Amino acid sequence: MKQVIIVGGVAGGATAAAQLRRINPDINITIYEKGRDISFGNCGLPYNIGGEVSDRDKLVAATPATMAERDIVVKTHHEVRSVDSEGRKLLVKDLEEDREFEAAYDYLILSPGGAPRTIPALLDVPQAFVLHNLEDLDDIKAHIAEHDVNKVVVIGAGYIGLELIENFVRRGMDVTFIHRSEEVYRPLEDDLGNFFIEEMERQGVDVRLNTEIVEVDGNVATLSNGEQVDAPMIVAGIGILPRTEFLGGSGVALNDAGFICTDETGCTSADCVYALGDAIETFYQHVDRKTTVALAWGAHRMAYVIANQIGGDDDVKFEGLLGTNIIRFFDYDIATLGLQQNEVREYDHFIVDHKQKNKAGYMDGSVPIRVRIYVSTEDGRILRAAVVGTEGVDKRIDLLAAHIRLGGTAEDLVNIEVAYSPPYSSPKSVLNMLGYKTIEKMKKFK
Amino acid sequence: MKQVIIVGGVAGGATAAAQLRRINPDINITIYEKGRDISFGNCGLPYNIGGEVSDRDKLVAATPATMAERDIVVKTHHEVRSVDSEGRKLLVKDLEEDREFEAAYDYLILSPGGAPRTIPALLDVPQAFVLHNLEDLDDIKAHIAEHDVNKVVVIGAGYIGLELIENFVRRGMDVTFIHRSEEVYRPLEDDLGNFFIEEMERQGVDVRLNTEIVEVDGNVATLSNGEQVDAPMIVAGIGILPRTEFLGGSGVALNDAGFICTDETGCTSADCVYALGDAIETFYQHVDRKTTVALAWGAHRMAYVIANQIGGDDDVKFEGLLGTNIIRFFDYDIATLGLQQNEVREYDHFIVDHKQKNKAGYMDGSVPIRVRIYVSTEDGRILRAAVVGTEGVDKRIDLLAAHIRLGGTAEDLVNIEVAYSPPYSSPKSVLNMLGYKTIEKMKKFK
Known part of the structure; x- marks a missing residue:
């Protein structure tokens, strides 16, 4: 039977293991995780401190025992020290027993994540x-x-x-x-x-x-x-660095910042070595440019892609990322997507900025949403977007993500037929109005 | 100067007038409105009864006086009794003075709306x-x-x-x-x-x-x-009937149910006669089929299209409608789009149904959202969708609308990169999961 080894058992690694098992019952899967736990909701950790996740154990999606039920071997407190992609083997250290051993693989999935700075x-x-x-x-x-x-x-x-x-x-x-x-x-x-x-x-x-x-x-x-x-x-909470020192000399290429280079199949520069999660470099979906996005959506999607590449349908590809993200800060919701501020400066663009109530303006309790888009002067593509408000920000950023993904331009925002009723939007939504404003601005470039 | 007459001064008619004036300062615009008021937010009326629109006057977006400032003539209590599209003239009755007169037009815009049953x-x-x-x-x-x-x-x-x-x-x-x-x-x-x-x-x-x-x-x-x-x-509140009796013998074609037939320019069967709002028949965006959708989004969009057709850029077209709609009922949000239930039965399809929490499942206060999509067996198109829940329903229906509009299939829902943070979604969102479920179901048809 083929041997798949997964390095790192948090979201990306654990999901890849589960997906792979679902697709292919006839494959050996082993996860080596340096830490104590696997498959926990790391994005939920702060909310247990604040009490919004009142049950800490709900953060644990799977344990070595539940993984064993699916015939997935999990070795916690096992640190992978080095990789030999030529020889298709790893050096693993059992941190509890303080001993090292070699492990051979047919496929290797790297999900080492980041180390907090x-x-x-x-x-x-x-x-x-x-x-x-x-x-x-x-x-x-x-x-x-x-x-x-x-x-x-x-x-x-x-x-x-x-x-x-x-x-x-x-x-x-x-x-x-x-x-x-x-x-x-x-x-x-x-x-x-x-x-x-x-x-x-x-x-x-x-x-x-x-x-x-x-x-x-x-x-x-x-x-x-x-x-x-x-x-x-x-x-x-000052950020993370990719935990990729163990890949020195492995034959797996890293970028200048130490992230693992991956392609649309999730494959690294080394044959049969895949990578996902916070430690990878991937690419933008909407422009031809590399990016690193340490967020959960991409890790979950890549887990599915890699599982299919290894055990199922190798037509399943990763489309790249917009880096759609959101954070709540007390009453505020803050979301962005697309190129980062320093990146977007390299592209000819103009900005369209719009503020509008989240509901019909005459409704008591309607509150403003502010949306800013960076529009490519060349072709009207939306290069970057930022949305801020106290209600309905997630709706607008997700809509922008879906729209941009399928080639929708900024002018084209006028055509999104949103669900209108006074508690939810104006008949011309925030995004429709951004589109109309863009049309006026674009006239200057035609 | 060209003479534009608009029949009906509520949302559709008033918006068309405003758009037309914005585009073209050199045109005469006259609105005949049967009722007392123009340009009020009719969708907001119930919410003034309940108190959520505490200021009744906020429902009034424009008055004959504010329209006059934009050089738009408004005649309220004026009922258009008949139309002669050959002779490009109307018979109008001044209901207050109880007298009838003829009015000639170069362009006619019909926005008569519906009559409540x-x-x-x-x-x-x-x-x-x-x-x-x-x-x-x-x-x-x-x-x-x-x-x-x-x-x-x-x-x-x-x-x-x-x-x-x-x-x-x-x-x-x-x-x-x-x-x-x-x-x-x-x-x-x-x-x-x-x-x-x-x-x-x-x-x-x-x-x-x-x-x-x-x-x-x-x-x-x-x-x-x-x-x-x-x-x-x-x-x-038992529905409306299109208020189109006055079009008998006008040369403007109506469908069997009395709705005014329109095309992608908003034009009726008669030259230089356009129509919009609750009394028109238009077409679906995602399938080749006629529909009537008495909702505000389409009226506003068509107002822009018609204004451009008459006074600006005749490349601006109406794309048709998905009929995206939503209603709040106490704590519940209920949204649908696409073909109606009786219509979807005529298409080979299968159903994908999914229920998932609106936030990360471990968050206190997360609540279920139920989404059902009707997927074309032939090509994976989403023919119809229904979403029910108590939080975040509007986000999901809008996303579906944007996705379907640009040709996204049901399987393709897996690729929508939503903004994830525990208060807003799971890493695999409700719609992503619908996509994954669809992929499994589609395998049976391949």
């Missing part, structure tokens, strides 16, 4: 945490319980940082937010994100901008501006 | 109303105020009937619902709509099914089953 001042600080996996969640909650902590310092203004702030506030804790600059949540345009700091202050967060922690002594953190803050717990 | 037993009943325009709304509210009415009988189980029930309950009135059958809200499959009656009863509505009013004597209505109900006010 931290800052030098937090190394060896016992009350400093990250929130990357279930072990981290359990550690944070144990620390809160054991030390009766009611105050937390959050660093990092990306999506994990913001979700941590929201959820610690919801938990009733005093939150201090420390950030190196004034720029919060880089995926969003600064002028659209001007509510972030305002909202933090409204929620009682102690906001310290343009500074960072330089030293932690006991429960006190000293900042680069000389201030000191109470820090009985510090949680850093 | 009623039942014989309600003719000449002083406390019987419909809710079709602003005058009706004012009359209903005046009747409630003058007679201190706290009880209302609603007949009709279409969208107006349901919105009336919801809004009278919200107003705090006792509501009796009388309906000829047990089928509520025909656009939706019976087995998906089994919550309607349950919800009415939960809301304290007195539900009388399989019966109808046969006589009203004073404030008492007698039903066909012999029961009597207190009826100090009765409001009927």
Whole structure:
């Protein structure tokens, strides 16, 4: 029987295993996972802190035992140390037994994910945490319980940082937010994100901008501006780095930033070696350009593609990504898709910006939605979009994703026949109006 | 200067006038409206009764005075009695002055709308109303105020009937619902709509099914089953008929049901005569078939098309409709699109049905969404869709509309890259899962 080895058992790896087993009962599948747990909902971790996921165990989608029922072998606390793609074998370390062994594969699926970044001042600080996996969640909650902590310092203004702030506030804790600059949540345009700091202050967060922690002594953190803050717990959410050091010399090509290069079949540069998840470089769907998108949708889709490539129908391909993403921050919903801000500058484009109520304007409780699209001057394609509001943002970004995917242009937005009734939209929806505005602007380029 | 006459000044007619003026300053535009008001948000009328549109005047988008500022002549209480499309003239009756006159046009735009249906037993009943325009709304509210009415009988189980029930309950009135059958809200499959009656009863509505009013004597209505109900006010929401009698002998073709036949330019069978709104027959976007859709989105889109055809760019075309629609009924959202149930039976199809939480399943407060699609066995096209739930239904139906419009098949739903974060979706969204289910089902047909 063919031997498939999967490196990493969180969302991407576990899903690939399940898909592969569903398609092909006659194949051996083994997952090596460095950590304690597999197949947990890592996007849900912050919401267990805040209480919106009240049952922590619901975050666990599968265990080694449930995987065994599907004849999938799971080895946790097993770290893959190196890959030999010529010889089709791995060096694996059993971290509990402290021993190394070789494992041979016919197909290898790499889903190593990312390693959370931290800052030098937090190394060896016992009350400093990250929130990357279930072990981290359990550690944070144990620390809160054991030390009766009611105050937390959050660093990092990306999506994990913001979700941590929201959820610690919801938990009733005093939150201090420390950030190196004034720029919060880089995926969003600064002028659209001007509510972030305002909202933090409204929620009682102690906001310290343009500074960072330089030293932690006991429960006190000293900042680069000389201030000191109470820090009985510090949680850093400052991004991840691809966990791909073990691929040095493997024959699997990495890009300059260390992400694993993949193609439309999920295959890497090495035969029979596939990769998915947060550690891969893939490509945009709507423009000819590489990208890395550390989000769950792409991992799940790629799991299906790879499972089919290996065990089923090799016509199933990965279409690339728009990087559609959304984050909730208290009452706000913030979503973007497409090229990043620094990337879109390289393309001739014009901007269409529109603000409109989410419901019929005469309805009490209707609230504004702001949509900005970056339109290719050349052909009217939507290169990038950002949507901000407090209701219905997810609807508009998903619609844009579906529209762009099938070749819909910005002008063409006028033709999307949305469901209209006063509680849901205007007869001419936010996106229809963006289309009409684009038509007027395009006239200048014709 | 060219003379454009518009028959009917509610949403469709008023919007066409405004669009035309925007495009072409050098044209005479006259609107003849039979009623008292123009350009009001008729979809919002029920919500003023319930209080969600607290400011009744916000329902009025434009008045004859504001139209005059844009050099658009509005004649209210003017009924167009007949059309001579050969001679390009109309016979108009000034209802206030009780005199008739002829008016000549270069272009004619017909937006007569529908006339609300009623039942014989309600003719000449002083406390019987419909809710079709602003005058009706004012009359209903005046009747409630003058007679201190706290009880209302609603007949009709279409969208107006349901919105009336919801809004009278919200107003705090006792509501009796009388309906000829047990089928509520025909656009939706019976087995998906089994919550309607349950919800009415939960809301304290007195539900009388399989019966109808046969006589009203004073404030008492007698039903066909012999029961009597207190009826100090009765409001009927039992549909509309196209108001097209005046087109007899006009040279403008009507279909068998009296709707005005139109093409992709909005033109009727008569030269220079266009039509839009609730009284037209148009065509489906996704299958080759005629349809009538008395909804606002199409009217607004057609207004733009006709304005461009007459005064601007005659490349602007109407794409046809999916009939995307949605209604709120208390906590429920109910949406459908595409062929109607009786129509879809004529096409070889199979059904894919899926129920999934609106958010990540582990989130407290996540609620199920049910989606049913009717997939063409021949080519995987989605012929019809229905979505029911209490959160996020509008998002899913709009996404389906955008997807189908650009040729996306049911299998292809797997590729829509939705914005995922636990408060908004699962990584594999409801629609992605429908796609995966379809792929499995399609295998049987290949």
